[in-house]
Amino acid sequence: MEQMKLSEIVKAVKGSYGYPDDALIDNISTDTRTITEGSVFLALRGARFDGHDFAAKAMELGAQAVITERAVEGARCIIVDSTAQALLDLAGYYRDKFDIPLVGVTGSVGKTTTKDMISLVVAQKYKTLKTQGNLNNEIGMPKTLFGIDKQTRAAVIEMGMSARGEISRMSMSCKPSVCVITNIGVSHIEKLGSQENILAAKLEILDGAKQGAPLVLNMDDKFLANAVVHGLRKVWYYSVKDKNCDVYAANIINRNAGVDFDICYGGEIAHARINCIGVHNVKNALAAFCVGLILEVPVESILEGIESFRPEGLRQNITVKNGVSFVVDCYNAAPDSMRSSISVLDQLETDGMRYCVLADMLELGERSAEFHKAVGKYVADSHADRLYCFGELARNYILGAVENGFDKSRCMHFSDKDELADYLRSKLRKGDSVLLKGSRGMALEKVFEAI
Structure with missing residues (x-):
């Protein structure tokens, strides 16, 4: 994280603060175990914890101030209406300091693999920050944005959700310049009620997108194929079935614990390989190929990035x-x-x-x-x-x-x-x-x- 003035933070979160505000801040913490000199501690509240209980402790550990929803004895408080929203607002303010392409990725299935493939492709041309692990919610996503620094030239940000409004709030914070939706499944249908509602929730990724930001969609998903997309933006479709798409796969062959296939685009054909099995992973690679074209990564480099992907952890x-x-x-x-x-x-x-x-x-x-x-x-x-x-x-x-x-x-x-x-x-x-x-x-x- 690059340094910010404390006065900037107070302004970004629309907070009330009655102390000197000329300190330089280089760490936004939601956990007292990560407090360092130059930190601001943000007191989040959850079902089983309340960060306000640790605000004074954060000051003892060296925090310059704490962001809270109420005054806390022993702490210099920047008081806001919602600390959860303050985290998103502050991350959005920080993101605006960097004029870099940011790829937002969401979907019911495959978004993490797709994010990883995209980041490998984009990293062929740009020094790239990506979402780590499962930090794809309204706490993890803004924390990822604070990882941008002067050397960062692009970012690939994953956005998950369990209810309407979550992706919208994250999109408004990270302001994607390219958006990707992998598919519309039934994850979280218990809360959302139908796949149509899930589609609407995923399309919230456009809420904070830059004007004209391209949207990359999987044509093989019936909901995405028929999605109504508002705004003047190019929609890139990819497929393993439909040859009328912007990018499609042909001659798919499983070989040596991987898949060889041809990527067809704009009248051209490129031979590709992924070192994992499954047509679904071919689709993920096609999404990464689309993003590579959008960000003008050379085709040879796109293919190298795709081929370098390896599944990690507990994912296939x-x-x-x-x-x-x-x-x-x-x-x-x-x-x-x-x-x-x-x-x-x-x-x-x-x-x-x-x-x-x-x-x-x-x-x-x-x-x-x-x-x-x-x-x-x-x-x-x-x-x-x-x-x-x-x-x-x-x-x-x-x-x-x-x-x-x-x-x-x-x-x-x-x-x-x-x-x-x-x-x-x-x-x-x-x-x-x-x-x-x-x-x-x-x-x-x-x-x-x-x-």
């Missing part, structure tokens, strides 16, 4: 252990991402059995059983040899699979992860492949760790 990470290939994809789960991961299991080169190990998908509302059964039907249409399930909702995977012709004797349900791990360990042989997929709250990666 393929690991070989004792001759068994494991696809560990336990970061989150929704019907679309389930189908994507099952397709990865299908495409793995294997001489043995394919085990599909699925845990509950959470936060899907009253249609949860229906969504789980639909995934089970997809398993039945796949190349999976066994379906093992963990969690109460996961029983519906088996119901859907059996309804679609999958042999019930090839299905098992487990209520205990240790029991599942023990049983799976007893069955696995060299050459087998295993998919472990479920919502983050189900912690299915513990099964992999136990094996």
